[in-house]
Amino acid sequence: MHSSAVFLIEFGCLILGLGLLGRFAGRFRFSPIPLYLLAGLAFGEGGLLPLGASEDFVAVGAEIGVILLLLMLGLEYTAADLVSNLRTHYTAGIVDAVLNALPGAALALLLGWGPVAAVVLAGVTWVSSSGVIAKILGELGRLGNRETPAILSILVLEDLSMAVYLPIVTALLAGVSLAAGALTLAIALGVAALVLVLAVRFGRHVSRFVSSDDPEKLLLVVLGVTLVVAGVAQQLQVSAAVGAFLVGIALSGEVAEGASSLLAPLRDLFAAVFFVFFGLHTDPASIPPVLLPALALAAVTTLTKIATGYWAARRAGIGPKGRWRAGGTLVVRGEFSIVIAGLAVTAGIEPSLGPLATAYVLILVLLGPLTARWTEPLATRLTGRRARRRPAGTAVPPGDHETIEGQDTVGRA
Numbered sequence: 001m002h003s004s005a006v007f008l009i010e011f012g013c014l015i016l017g018l019g020l021l022g023r024f025a026g027r028f029r030f031s032p033i034p035l036y037l038l039a040g041l042a043f044g045e046g047g048l049l050p051l052g053a054s055e056d057f058v059a060v061g062a063e064i065g066v067i068l069l070l071l072m073l074g075l076e077y078t079a080a081d082l083v084s085n086l087r088t089h090y091t092a093g094i095v096d097a098v099l100n101a102l103p104g105a106a107l108a109l110l111l112g113w114g115p116v117a118a119v120v121l122a123g124v125t126w127v128s129s130s131g132v133i134a135k136i137l138g139e140l141g142r143l144g145n146r147e148t149p150a151i152l153s154i155l156v157l158e159d160l161s162m163a164v165y166l167p168i169v170t171a172l173l174a175g176v177s178l179a180a181g182a183l184t185l186a187i188a189l190g191v192a193a194l195v196l197v198l199a200v201r202f203g204r205h206v207s208r209f210v211s212s213d214d215p216e217k218l219l220l221v222v223l224g225v226t227l228v229v230a231g232v233a234q235q236l237q238v239s240a241a242v243g244a245f246l247v248g249i250a251l252s253g254e255v256a257e258g259a260s261s262l263l264a265p266l267r268d269l270f271a272a273v274f275f276v277f278f279g280l281h282t283d284p285a286s287i288p289p290v291l292l293p294a295l296a297l298a299a300v301t302t303l304t305k306i307a308t309g310y311w312a313a314r315r316a317g318i319g320p321k322g323r324w325r326a327g328g329t330l331v332v333r334g335e336f337s338i339v340i341a342g343l344a345v346t347a348g349i350e351p352s353l354g355p356l357a358t359a360y361v362l363i364l365v366l367l368g369p370l371t372a373r374w375t376e377p378l379a380t381r382l383t384g385r386r387a388r389r390r391p392a393g394t395a396v397p398p399g400d401h402e403t404i405e406g407q408d409t410v411g412r413a
Contacts, residue, residue: 011057014043018272029139030369031132033334034362036272040279041287041358058277065274066342067230067244068267069335071222073130073159074248075256075263079199082249085156092150092312093157099304101126107297113350116172120344123165124357125301129334130155132365136329136372147322150313151329162336163192163246166239169340173347187236195246207255219262222251241339271335278338279358281345286355294359302367305330306375320383321376328375332368337361 017039025032086093104125108118133155137143167188198206210225212218226247233243251259309327318326341357344350 007057014039014058014276015269018276022272031129031135031332031334031365032272033129033132033275033365036275037279037338037358037362040276041282041284042279043276044280044282055280058273058280061270061273062277062342063240063274064227065267065270065272065277066241066339067226068263068270069131069274069339070162070241070244071226071248072260072263072267074245075251075260077156077159077249078252079196079249082156082160083196085153086160089153089157089312092154092308092315093161095311096154096158096308097126097161099308100301103297103300103304107293108353111293111352113353117344117350117353119172120169120340120349120353121357123169123340124333124337124360125297127158127162127333127336127340128155128305128330129332129336129365129368130159132332132334132368133329133372136332136369140372142325142329145322145325147309147313147316147318147326150316150318151309151326154308154312154330158336159245163242164188166242166340166343169343170239173343173349184236188239188242191233192242192246195250199250199252204253206250207253210251210259211255215258215262218255218258222247222255222259222263223266274342275335275338278342278345278354282354282358286352287359290352290356291359294356294363297356298360298363298367301333302331302364302371306371321380324376324379325372328371328373329368331364331371333361333364 018036021035021039022032025035101122104121104123105118108114108121113121133151137148137151142148164185167184171184210218210221212221226244229247230240230243233246234240248256306324306327309325309330310323313323313326337357338361341354341361344357345354
């Protein structure tokens with residue numbers, strides 16, 4: 001059969017399968033990420049039916065998927081929001097980084113993987129999944145809860161930290177010298193600061209230049225600019241993902257809203273391809289040997305994320321119930337963890353790191369929705385704090401309000 005025909009059949013079956021898996025996940029209201037990873041395992045090295053003709057195209061699609069994920073993430077924030085969060089919630093960001101990055105780094109060192117792998121695994125365990133958490137908050141009806149701003153502030157700081165972290169990891173994986181690595185970091189920080197300044201002062205002009213009443217032209221211009229900036233950033237070893245994130249921050253207002261609605265389907269398509277691609281390069285036989293370390297790491301970082309959310313919500317003046325809900329919601333890991341692990345897999349620094357990261361994300365992307373729903377009720381039982389009905393007109397402490405069928409009735413937008 002002609003190679004192009006084989007490619008079309010192979011890639012078409014892959015996309016169809018992903019669509020069916022996504023529909024299955026949607027019916028049972030859980031993230032499709034674990035199913036996409038499993039699909040990659042099934043069709044990759046050592047899988048049931050390895051891909052052949054379409055693997056190169058999937059690799060390119062995966063790279064575009066990472067770029068679109070970060071672009072869409074940047075479009076959700078304005079430069080003013082980022083600066084405000086950085087000023088008011090930086091302490092929570094530091095606590096989050098220390099509590100959740102250290103377990104990953106410690107495990108890598110205990111396994112004898114070396115300092116570079118320790119930095120990579122620290123990032124895998126540090127960053128929560130903004131996309132999955134947003135869906136969880138919406139499904140549980142908590143978008144207007146008083147603890148939600150504390151959750152979102154931590155996610156924003158994590159996303160902003162990636163503009164510094166990813167260039168560091170890229171430089172370490174490339175094996176550059178200390179001077180070259182310092183130069184790369186300085187360039188990344190300078191570019192990020194420049195983009196923030198331009199976005200705050202001249203964001204309207206940038207958005208006006210990109211803006212178009214024709215959706216087709218808007219889509220082409222935004223996507224083109226993003227790919228060019230991502231390519232230049234990668235050439236400077238700053239990371240294509242960071243470049244895409246900064247482009248998203250620079251756009252605001254109606255342009256950002258319009259671009260988000262137009263790019264969302266493309267993001268979902270290529271993000272699914274990205275997760276499959278990561279699974280393709282992970283041999284299923286390599287997962288069982290690292291399953292126990294992955295389970296232990298998941299258990300430890302579940303507790304540290306809950307502690308992070310509890311502390312941040314308490315600092316924001318939220319009551320005990322809201323604190324537990326904030327902690328349970330932050331547990332899930334997803335796209336960023338796979339992006340970070342994917343950099344290490346591509347560099348080939350440690351063969352077991354990819355399988356460990358796959359198992360770790362699979363565990364927490366399944367566990368995360370459960371901890372978001374049940375951490376607060378279980379904590380209330382264990383601590384002996386029973387929900388009590390209050391007389392009409394009695395003030396309800398922030399975040400400690402009555403619930404009906406597990407959903408909040410106070411503080412919802």
